[in-house]
Amino acid sequence: MRKLDYKKYLYPAVITVLVIFFVGGVVIGGASVMHMDGAYPPYEPDEAFAPLPETAGEAVDLLNGAIAQALTAAPKIKFVCDSSFDGDDISLTAKNGYEDLFKKYEGVFSSDDAEDKLEELYDKSYGVNGLAHEYETDYGDAGTCEVLLGGVAPELSEILSAESTDDRWVCSNCGESKNEPFDECEECKLTGAAEKRKRNTVCVTLTLASLPDFFPQRSVSQLDRLLNSEGFGSYVPTNITTEYPEVKLVFELDRADGRLRTLVFKAKTRLTASLETRTVPELSEYGDILLDCLFDDDIKYEITFPSISLNDAEPLRPGKTMTVAPGRTEAVKFSHQPNDRAVKIRWQSSDEGVLTVDEDGYVKAGKTPGEATVTATLTFEGWSCSDSVTVYVRKSVEKLNLNKYHLSLAVGGQYALRAQVSPRRATVRTVAWYSEDETIATVDENGVVTAISPGETVIYALSDDGFYKASCKTEVK
Ligand SMILES: [Zn+2]
Numbered sequence: 001m002r003k004l005d006y007k008k009y010l011y012p013a014v015i016t017v018l019v020i021f022f023v024g025g026v027v028i029g030g031a032s033v034m035h036m037d038g039a040y041p042p043y044e045p046d047e048a049f050a051p052l053p054e055t056a057g058e059a060v061d062l063l064n065g066a067i068a069q070a071l072t073a074a075p076k077i078k079f080v081c082d083s084s085f086d087g088d089d090i091s092l093t094a095k096n097g098y099e100d101l102f103k104k105y106e107g108v109f110s111s112d113d114a115e116d117k118l119e120e121l122y123d124k125s126y127g128v129n130g131l132a133h134e135y136e137t138d139y140g141d142a143g144t145c146e147v148l149l150g151g152v153a154p155e156l157s158e159i160l161s162a163e164s165t166d167d168r169w170v171c172s173n174c175g176e177s178k179n180e181p182f183d184e185c186e187e188c189k190l191t192g193a194a195e196k197r198k199r200n201t202v203c204v205t206l207t208l209a210s211l212p213d214f215f216p217q218r219s220v221s222q223l224d225r226l227l228n229s230e231g232f233g234s235y236v237p238t239n240i241t242t243e244y245p246e247v248k249l250v251f252e253l254d255r256a257d258g259r260l261r262t263l264v265f266k267a268k269t270r271l272t273a274s275l276e277t278r279t280v281p282e283l284s285e286y287g288d289i290l291l292d293c294l295f296d297d298d299i300k301y302e303i304t305f306p307s308i309s310l311n312d313a314e315p316l317r318p319g320k321t322m323t324v325a326p327g328r329t330e331a332v333k334f335s336h337q338p339n340d341r342a343v344k345i346r347w348q349s350s351d352e353g354v355l356t357v358d359e360d361g362y363v364k365a366g367k368t369p370g371e372a373t374v375t376a377t378l379t380f381e382g383w384s385c386s387d388s389v390t391v392y393v394r395k396s397v398e399k400l401n402l403n404k405y406h407l408s409l410a411v412g413g414q415y416a417l418r419a420q421v422s423p424r425r426a427t428v429r430t431v432a433w434y435s436e437d438e439t440i441a442t443v444d445e446n447g448v449v450t451a452i453s454p455g456e457t458v459i460y461a462l463s464d465d466g467f468y469k470a471s472c473k474t475e476v477k
Helices: 006-034 056-073 099-110 112-125 142-149 220-229
Strands: 076-084 090-094 134-136 159-171 194-208 236-254 260-276 289-304 307-310 321-324 329-331 334-337 344-349 355-357 362-365 370-380 383-393 399-402 406-409 414-416 419-422 431-435 441-443 448-451 455-463 469-476
Touching: 056 142, 056 159, 056 194, 056 236, 056 260, 076 112, 076 142, 307 370, 307 383, 321 329, 321 362, 344 355, 355 370, 362 383, 399 455, 399 469, 406 414, 406 448, 419 455, 431 441, 441 455, 448 469
Parallel strands: 321 383, 406 469
Antiparallel strands: 076 134, 076 289, 090 289, 159 194, 194 236, 236 260, 260 289, 307 334, 329 362, 344 370, 355 362, 370 383, 399 419, 414 448, 431 455, 441 448, 455 469
16 A cells, blocks of 8 residues: 655645535535434334233233332332312302303312312322322332332223333434324424334333222312302202223333333312302302312322433433544443432443443543443442443544435436545444335435335435434435
C-alpha cells in the first residue's frame, strides 16, 4: 500500500470539508432534517420471551406462579386503595318531576369539592385485611406480604374472560411510549408517527364475575355526610341496591423473570336508593328522590423486587448496548432497587483488554475497536441480582443520509439507492434496507430498488449502529 503524507493534505482537506459543509449545509440542511425520521429500531419481538397466556386457565396459572414467587421472596409491596368519583356519574330524580330543582342538587355532587369528598370517604374508610388504605411493606416482611397478597388470586370459576397483551406504541419522532395506539403524539404533537413495539412486560386483564370478598364496598351511608351538609336535611334511604357492572383484575409481570410488578383490582359500583327527605319542605313536595350513582374504585399493589438495571435510560434500543469511542471514558447508566446505600454493587468487564470498568460504573475504553460485556451485581440483605450491557468500543454513527429522497420508477425499473453514514470514520458503516410495501417495490441488501406494481411506498435504510433511519418516497407508475 502506498503511503500518503497525511500532514500535507490535512489543512487543505479540513478547509475544503468545512466549506462544503457550510455551503452544502445551508442548501441541503433543511432537506436532510426533514428526512431525519428518528433513530429508533424496527419492530422486533424478543423470541426469548415466554408466550402470552391465551386462556383464563393459563392466565390464572401465570398469576398464581407470580404470587407464589413474591410470597417466597417477600419483595417490597406498596398497597393503595384508591377511588375516582365523577360527579357526572350521579343522578337524582323524583317521581313528581321538577327536573330543574334536582339539577341544582346534581350540581352539588359534580362540584370538585364534592368529588374530592366522595373519593376521600372511600380512601380513608377502608383498608384491606386490617391494614390501612395506604400501606408499604419493607423488603423481607414475609408476614405482611402474606396478608396483602395471600388469597387475592381469583379461582378459575370466577373469571368471565381473560385478555393478554405485550404491545405498546412508540412515537418514532420523540420516543413517547403508550400502551394504546395513538394518532397524535402528546409529547411532540406529530401525527402518524406511532410505531408498534413490544413491552418487556405482559399485561393480563381478567374480567371477574363478582366483587372479591376483600374488596371494600360502597354503601349509602358514605353519602350521609355530603347529603346532610348540602341541605337535604335528615332522610331515610330505602330500596338500596348495589351492583357491580364491571370488576376487573389487571396484572403486569416481567416477561424475562416472571416477577409480578403490579396488580390492580378495579370495580365499578352502581348504587341506587330512594331518599325520603321529609324534613326539608321544598324537597318533600316532590316525593322520594331516587339516587343513582356509579363509583370507580380500585386497589393497587405495586411490587418491587431488589433489582439492578443497566442502560435503562434507552428502553427503545433492543438488547442492552452502549458505545464508547476508543480511548474515552463513559458512565454506564443504571438504576437499582432498593435505592439506598445498603446495597453493594460490583462491576466487572468480560475483557479488560478491550475496556475496564471502575467501582462506580465508569467504562474506560481501550485504543482499539472491540466489544466486551459489563456486568453489575447487586447484593442486599441476602439478595443478589445482576444485569449486563454489551459495550462496543467504536466511533459511533451520528447521522444517515440517502442520495435520493424521492424516486419515481416505471414497473420493472430499478434504481440503486446509496446510504451514507456520518462521520466517515464511523466503525460500523453498514445499513439494512426495508420496503414498507413489497407489493409495490422491493429493495435488496445493497439498496437496489425494484419497481413491482403501480402505487406509492417508502424505502428506508437503517444504520446497523445507532439505528438511524432515512427514507425515500418511492412512486411506481
Ligand atoms: Zn412524539
